[in-house]
Amino acid sequence: MESKTLNKPSSSDGLKRIDGHLKVTGGARYSAEFNVAGLTYGVLVGSTITHGTIKSIDTRKAAAAPGVLAVITHLNCPKVPGYQTTTPSAKGPLKIFFDNKILYNGQPVALVIANTFERALYASSLVTALYSAEKHHTKLTDNLSKAFSPHDDNEYKRGVPDAWKAAPVKLEQEYLLPSEVHNSMEPHAIIARWDADDKITVWDKTQGVKDTQNSIAQTFKIPVENVQVNSKFVGGAFGNALQVWPHEFAAIIGAKVVKRPVKLILSRADMFTSVGYRPHTWQKIGIGATVDGKLVGISHQAVGQTSAYEDFAEGPADVSRQLYACPNVSTSNKIVSLNVGSPVWMRGPGPATGTFALESAIDELSYALKIDPIELRMRNYAETDPESGKPFSGKFLNEAYKLGADNIGWSNRSPKPGSVKKDGWLVGYGMSGGVFGADREPATVRATMMADGMLVLQTAVSDIGPGTGTAMVSIASETMGIPTGKIRFDMGDSSLPPAPQQGGSTITSSVGSAVYLACNDLKEKFHQLTGDNGNQPDYIQILKQHNLQKLEVTTASKAGAEVDKYAMYSWSVHFVVVHVNPATGVVKLDKVTCVADSGRIISPKTARSQIIGGAIMGIGMALMEEAVIDHRYGRVVNGNLADYHVPVNADIPQIEALFVNKPDFNINPIGAKGMGEIALIGMAAAVANAVYNATGKRVRNLPITPDKLV
Numbered sequence: 268m269e270s271k272t273l274n275k276p277s278s279s280d281g282l283k284r285i286d287g288h289l290k291v292t293g294g295a296r297y298s299a300e301f302n303v304a305g306l307t308y309g310v311l312v313g314s315t316i317t318h319g320t321i322k323s324i325d326t327r328k329a330a331a332a333p334g335v336l337a338v339i340t341h342l343n344c345p346k347v348p349g350y351q352t353t354t355p356s357a358k359g360p361l362k363i364f365f366d367n368k369i370l371y372n373g374q375p376v377a378l379v380i381a382n383t384f385e386r387a388l389y390a391s392s393l394v395t396a397l398y399s400a401e402k403h404h405t406k407l408t409d410n411l412s413k414a415f416s417p418h419d420d421n422e423y424k425r426g427v428p429d430a431w432k433a434a435p436v437k438l439e440q441e442y443l444l445p446s447e448v449h450n451s452m453e454p455h456a457i458i459a460r461w462d463a464d465d466k467i468t469v470w471d472k473t474q475g476v477k478d479t480q481n482s483i484a485q486t487f488k489i490p491v492e493n494v495q496v497n498s499k500f501v502g503g504a505f506g507n508a509l510q511v512w513p514h515e516f517a518a519i520i521g522a523k524v525v526k527r528p529v530k531l532i533l534s535r536a537d538m539f540t541s542v543g544y545r546p547h548t549w550q551k552i553g554i555g556a557t558v559d560g561k562l563v564g565i566s567h568q569a570v571g572q573t574s575a576y577e578d579f580a581e582g583p584a585d586v587s588r589q590l591y592a593c594p595n596v597s598t599s600n601k602i603v604s605l606n607v608g609s610p611v612w613m614r615g616p617g618p619a620t621g622t623f624a625l626e627s628a629i630d631e632l633s634y635a636l637k638i639d640p641i642e643l644r645m646r647n648y649a650e651t652d653p654e655s656g657k658p659f660s661g662k663f664l665n666e667a668y669k670l671g672a673d674n675i676g677w678s679n680r681s682p683k684p685g686s687v688k689k690d691g692w693l694v695g696y697g698m699s700g701g702v703f704g705a706d707r708e709p710a711t712v713r714a715t716m717m718a719d720g721m722l723v724l725q726t727a728v729s730d731i732g733p734g735t736g737t738a739m740v741s742i743a744s745e746t747m748g749i750p751t752g753k754i755r756f757d758m759g760d761s762s763l764p765p766a767p768q769q770g771g772s773t774i775t776s777s778v779g780s781a782v783y784l785a786c787n788d789l790k791e792k793f794h795q796l797t798g799d800n801g802n803q804p805d806y807i808q809i810l811k812q813h814n815l816q817k818l819e820v821t822t823a824s825k826a827g828a829e830v831d832k833y834a835m836y837s838w839s840v841h842f843v844v845v846h847v848n849p850a851t852g853v854v855k856l857d858k859v860t861c862v863a864d865s866g867r868i869i870s871p872k873t874a875r876s877q878i879i880g881g882a883i884m885g886i887g888m889a890l891m892e893e894a895v896i897d898h899r900y901g902r903v904v905n906g907n908l909a910d911y912h913v914p915v916n917a918d919i920p921q922i923e924a925l926f927v928n929k930p931d932f933n934i935n936p937i938g939a940k941g942m943g944e945i946a947l948i949g950m951a952a953a954v955a956n957a958v959y960n961a962t963g964k965r966v967r968n969l970p971i972t973p974d975k976l977v
Contacts, residue, residue: 272930273745273783273867273937282751282872285736286500295500298470299456299532306458307336308384309521309531310391311514313373313540317901318403318575318606321367321376321396328393329379334386336525338394339378341367345523347516349486358577361609363513364520369398370575371608372901373540378517380525384532403606405901407547407572408443414570414601417578423588425654426595430564434555436635437563442552442624443968446572446894447545447887449613450913453502454535455542459518460528466493467522471515473498474508474729475768480761482511483519496761501731505884506612507542508731509770514541539894539906543611546571546602548583550624560638560646564595567625573602574609581612583621589702589836590625592649606901612770614884615948618703623888626699626952627967630959634684640698640956641668641677652834660833661931661940664700667840667862670925671698675842675860684963692846692855695961701839701949705865705931705940708777709825711764714743714785716793716818720807722747724785725757728766728778733943734873738775739782741870742937746786748803764821772837772941775869777824780935785822792818826935833933838864839945841882841953847961852973854890854958860923863945867930867938874942878924881946887914888947889954891970 289295314321326338344364363375377394381387404410416422431437458470466489473479476496484491501508518531533541553566567587573579584598613619633640648665651658672678680696681687687694713725724743730736736756744751757763766778793804796813810818844857861878868874891912897904905911930938951969958976959965966975 272932273742282737282741282870284734284873285740285756297453297456297500297502298458298472298498299530301458301470303458303460303528305527307380307382307525307527307529308387309378309380309518309529310387311375311517311537312377312379312391312394314369314376316369316398316400317372317405319369319398319400321369322399324376324394324396326377326394329390332386332390332393334381334383335379335390336382337380337521339521339524340364340376344520347486347520348488360510361513361576363517371540371606373536375513375517375541378521380521380529403901405605405607405896406898407549407603407605410603410605411549411570414603416601417580421580421582421600423598425588427564428597429566430595431553431555431566434563435558436632437553437555438628438631438635439551439553440628440631440967442550442627444548444620444623445969446547447613447892448539448894448911449505449507449544450538450908450911451503451505454533454538455508455512455514456530456532457515457518458528458530459522461522465489467519468495469519470497472501472504472508474501474504474731474770476727476729476759476761477765478768479511486516487519494761497759498729499759501729504731505614506616506770509612509768512542535908536906539903540608543609544894545613545620546573546579546581546610548620550583552624552628554628554632556632556636558636560636560643562591562593562647565593566597568599569621570601570603572605572607572610575604575606577609578602579610581617581620583617586618586621586702587625588654589652590649590700591647592653593647614881615703615944618701618944618948622699622701622949623951623955623969626949627955630697630952630956631965637682639682641672644668644700655834657832657834660705660829660835660933661866661929662836662838663864663927663929664838664840666927667838667864670927671840671842671860671862674923674925675844675858677842680960684960689846693849693961695845695847695957695959697953697955697957697960698840698842699949699952699956701841701945702836703772703941703944703948705776705835705837705934706771706773707780707826707935708767708773709823710766710777710781711821711823712778712781712785713764713819713821714789716789716806716810718807718810718816720749720753722749722754723757724754724782725763726766726778726781727761727763728758728774729769730758731769733877734870735769735774735778737873738779738870742779742782743786746783747790772943775939776935776941779869779937779939781822781824783937784824785820788820788822789818792820829933835934837940837942837945839949841885841950843953843957845954845957845961847958847976852976854971856886856918856920858920860925861946862925862927863942864927865942865945866934866940868926868928869937869939874926875924877942878946879922881943882922882950883914883919885947885950886919886954889951889969889971893970
């Protein structure tokens, strides 16, 4: 069946989100909204120091408060089997309530459980601890000398090291990206209920119910089939729900202690410390070219922060290996251990950080060479993968450049910074490219045609908001030849056939291929019943004739030999027009155009939404987002949605989302590639480049706030 391809034009332009009505009417229930009998409520207590040990912890007043059922600390926490199997010094995820060590500010030191949330919250304020504080380190730039490579492959060389230094035109600059916090609308939440000593059910915010199921089973040493994970709806995650966090284990431990279900919802402050963020990262780029704009060499160094207990590295410098045809490239990805919570993947992990530096440097080089930024990129266009030498599975980035340039009115751009004004505001144009690996993971789908003609598709994928169900229904409708209203897509349930976690822009490629192949297998079973392979089956009539209530197939799908033949990427180009007030430094976006080269567009409506959402996140990265730490205390000082600024409607102009829309059947039979990451990757650099074109001021330290322009 892999030889078949879904090559008909998409007919789903007007298809509404299949979950849209539930979401806008409040009918969609998220993890914290399920009614579970006997429910209790947990609230975490965080440490008030940044590094040291707990000398003593007093829980007596909290335990005696009205409605309190338990107060759990490292002193009375039941042994967690999985915590005992590693050596004490081994690095890895934080073991909650395991010992008296404090490794970051806000680290959970107690869990208070009560019969109402309000009582648990009040009692949590009564827990007091005495600490033995030690010197902490939270500032990345003061600790760059301590950087190390966590993996052997983090150092890369192609051609002659530092060849850029001998180029006729060259530059070297440093770029700084602050920590960014996911800040999704739905905070992390879990309800945990033990159904037996070795059997548990959880309602959890997760991007992968199967991964969460396996993690819980391994940590508590119970059979994986005895762990039921439900995640029907996820109110945004952007990467921070790709792993099981300490608060989830805390709720599970708490439910074991009180022998009742426990609901635990993180506060906004906890969202800044306990479930990851995009790591604060320093980068240095050296880049050189000939006078006619051919790249001679690139050196790209990146150092990101990680926690003291876990090595997290996202590899920002890797983009310099991939984007351009450059013969001499050296990259280095290192990390620094600090007294902060662990970072985690955040939309476009690695390339989103790396392209800010690389695409800013390319823009700087274009001015030094007096060559148009698009022309400079085209002169170094990679026809084959610069890193592996393999042909691309599909690449139409050159067409994306033209689509975007025409739409934004790039011909109106002045090559002289600060030379154009409109109504007293400086006007600037900027652009940037983006790249992200296009993968296909194993996925299994069960497809069942019911006697009434309803097609039921089932797989254990989660949906964090991109419209996964809508895309899958669209694929099934086209493949089976039935209306979308006769298709139901079940997901977010660990008892269903396995699927990958929703991350890395892989779901449409992976699960979509499984849906397509399962539908073809199901059609084939109908053809076998009738002996007719040429006509569209009448599913209801065939089932009736054979006295069947349903016909079912389960189909597994995975990548094949093509992964060894091709280099597989999705590509993007972002164009921005900004207006900058010369007196105040205020930046206003006038127009944004984003172009995606991500294969066949399965669901145009949700694809457009993906592009717009990613662009808005990139605008936030460029102009306002920054988690600020008071390094005297190691504490985040803007850990709320009032002081941590994110874009709102007033900040965002009309965003044009355009698509090359050419299928890539070398990756999968549906021709689609990932889009969620490239929607963001490169946007911050496009904004920064536009600001420079408007003002002549190059900001290399995000965010671009007015004080940096005045």
